[in-house]
Amino acid sequence: MSIDLQTVKKIASLSRISVSDAEAQAMVPELNNILGWVEQLGEVDVTGVQPMTAVIPNHQRLREDAVTDGDVRDKVLANAPQAEHGFFAVPKVIE
Amino acid sequence: MTQTAYRIQGATGEWEVVIGLEVHAQVTSKAKLFSGAATAFGAEPNTQVSLVDAAMPGMLPVPNRECIRQAVRTGMAINAQINKWSRFDRKNYFYADLPQGYQISQLYHPIVGEGEIEINLDEKNPDAQTKVIGVERIHVEQDAGKLMHDQHPTRSYVDLNRSGVALMEIVSRPDMRSPAEAGAYLSKLRTILRYVGSCDGNMDQGSMRADVNVSVRKPGGELGTRTETKNVNSVRFVMQAIEYEASRQVDVLEAGGKIVQETRLFDPDKGETRSMRSKEDAHDYRYFPDPDLLPLELDDAFLEECRQSLPELPDAKRKRYEKDLGLSAYNAAVLTAEADTARWFEALLAEGARVQKKSEGEVAKASANWLLSELYGALNRLGRTLEDSPVTPEDGAELLALVADGTISGTIAKQVFEIMLESGGKPAQIVEEKGLRQTSDTGAIEAAVAKVLAGNADKVEQYRGGKEALFGFFVGQTMKAMQGKANPQVVNELLKKALA
């Protein structure tokens, strides 16, 4: 599988990273190089192998249902580029 | 199915509508799915947000046991397969109400698999017309935050209070064929959730909302392309959205157009659906297992506790009311439609049986009738519900017992009930204080009968001449003379004797 300029632009768009045409162009061989190299994994026989789900055997713990957090609006908003009236502000979204 | 199939009459003939619902139900829990922040409705913006909910760098999720438990109990309530091994996946997309840039959800291994819900299409006689709707799956996921668009001319405001609240997504099979079926499904699902206690079902607060998938086809033909109308938040709106969307699709197709698979929005003011511009992007959610979480493995003890804690479910309860309590299908349906009503009724029943020393079956009909007519009538008038009823089940049972043992008549009972509503007093006490006890004193009644007959000699003549319908008149007059407190049976007997 080799990717073209259009694919690079699509990936950039999915990643929400704006790229110029020149940047996208430069990424085509770069990404192809890397993806071509990782594709060697396809040759590994994985018949009957389950994908790894936990790195070290461990079980998912569950929390008790108790309110132990929140009510820290100042902390939540402290680093916001734009916060107004207790909200984060973003450019107007039209739904 | 005895109902005639729902069809849309188009220029080219009849069309059938195919409907599936994805219902998002907020799981009843104190804290969020992956953080310890509160879930209460209506808090000040961003005050129920932890650093985890705001997706600060390095924050990690830890699941809330209660949310998992409620999803499992819900699955059990619809006879669904419970998956002892499930896991959380990330659904990746960018939006201002989604701080992590992904929603933690379950795509590949949901916690609940195939189940089913029987819907009832005739409210008055639920078993007369039923249909089984398949449920494909229930999975647990995070809710998003909220965007406010009307507070600033050029900005939208983000409130993350809802961000991370646990939702169950309950996905039906596309088994519904009419707006009525979809409405019945949503109502039934809501009833079950409220019985189980896994969701409060408050649609106006957004605790339950439906994504409505609609397509149309020629009856029996191939499935058409569907649209998805998002976040519809009442049974009525779901039905309206389907009606509108189905006929819109028929119009498009008959005009030679094509249905675009898209996300739409329902406008309740206009009763219309419209395309959502902001979600036009073709999505590629790049689901993959959330590496911050381990697979969720449920042990037998956990499942057993879930099963043990399930209440009697609405259908079972309704059928029991009909069969064991001898209630009418209609009364049984009304009493079981809401978990709260059934709970109130059963308290009334238990207390009634206790004070009257009878079986529940023996007091059931009178209890049901009184609750559905007297109490409901009063509550309606007062603009109240059972929850804040001024009369308790114990009071109701006491009142009914006074009628049953002949202490007061039904008529007097209505008077007593009015006093109870106003003053909050106890029925027996009211009867004593106001001297409303029914009398069987034959001497007093005989005197009243004699007086009534003497004062209405003409009517006595007519009665004896064969106009037997006048008997009721004499009863009424006698009761009036006795101020309603005479035992009606004694009155009847004495009148008959006197008129013979």
Next chain:
Amino acid sequence: MPNSTDKNALTDLTVAEIRDGFRGGAFSAREVAEAFNANVAAAKALNAFIVETPEKALEAADAADRAKAAGEALKPLAGVPIGMKDLFCTEGVQTTAASHMLEGFTPTYESTVSKKLWDAGAGMLGKLNLDQFAMGSSNETSYFGNVISPWKRKGGDNAALAPGGSSGGSSAAIAARLCPAATGTDTGGSIRQPAAFTGISGIKPTYGRCSRWGIVAFASSLDQAGPMARTVRDNAILLESMAGFDPKDSTSLDLEVPRWEAGLSSDLRGRKVGIPKEYRPDGLNAEIAALWDRGIEWLKDAGAEVVEVSLPHTQYALPTYYIIAPAEASSNLARYDGVRYGQRDLPDGAGLQDMYAATRAAGFGPEVKRRIMIGTYVLSAGFYDAYYTQAQKVRALIARDFELAFEKCDLLLTPTAPSASFALGEKQADPLAMYLNDVFTVPASLAGLPAMAVPGGLDAQGLPLGLQIIGRALDEQSVLNAGLAIEERAGFAARPEKWW
């Protein structure tokens, strides 16, 4: 013990020596902190720190001195100042992950690992530079400029050398005596490779030993914090304070923290050390191969039996890593969107999605963008199974290789990196060549195993080379003990000549 006025001598001390000297009254904690603060301030040319916090170091030192004067029980790291990799969120101190994206971000919370260190009495000298978002092997991807290794090649070549990455600020600072120890994080070799490049030691513990809470995430299933220092003993001391169960991290291991320092022993009699043949490919650097052979002799000398083992899927480890790590990173880094913290780039008239794209284009460096894009691609519709699922299956095979090998031995000995440090700029043009640096470190990361780098000697250019010891899951003690055996026999005493 040096006398208390010899500041240079103080900064030459190990963590254990500082701890013990302070306790024994040879010098005050403040003297130590001042000495290191002075070295930090004088080493701007290395660019090892993004933020210097001399006041924090002094504050902790003064607290230690006060506690000592008051005769209180001293905390395990009382009197010891350390450097903190700028991937750990530190409350009130800018945390950037060496990115423009997080420039100016001041956490309102403290990462679990850094909090444990402060609670143990350690003081913070500053936040150490690193590869941006821990993505890199040479510390050339930092937005705040390259870290320069304190080492120089012998013979007049004045080229600036790479301190390794991503924990390059940590490795450079320790080698240059700017701090006696530092934290690192290791996703595919980010502790071990920089340790090897600068002639120090570092251990990546078993995945789940150290909490990830509050560490800016790169790849969740691989990220693991660990210490870096000049001696094996110092690593054991630091790790004891860093490790431990954290209920806020679902992948944290709920286990007691062993007393690693007390358990140190270089007596390896009865231990079997495996030499994986796949780590000796054709064309392996001859000096590295020779060092490896010396390492084998040292371990034999310590009493270990050496056996050859096979890890057949080794060659697939790097490609596996370069699917899984970018996939997780693409999702983990989605939260950097300019809404709640960090950089925001809002072109005139831009909508929300334009803001995201502009913010992320400006806020991320080229390597970060490259990995996000690779990760996005391998997870995208149609490619997920071929790349991601396949990679997780191969990862399972790699983990199984280790399990089988550990049936035949207790430890594995390998080189840490395929070469000594290289000149900055030398490998930047070819991302793939850079990735190959992690060929020996990535397999243990994929399997979550504890692995340590210890210096073994210098190459012909006078640059340090390291050996790697890999152990069974949770067996950090054996890894540390073998490290100690090598340390004692290698007698590595070389240090970079001060030029900065």
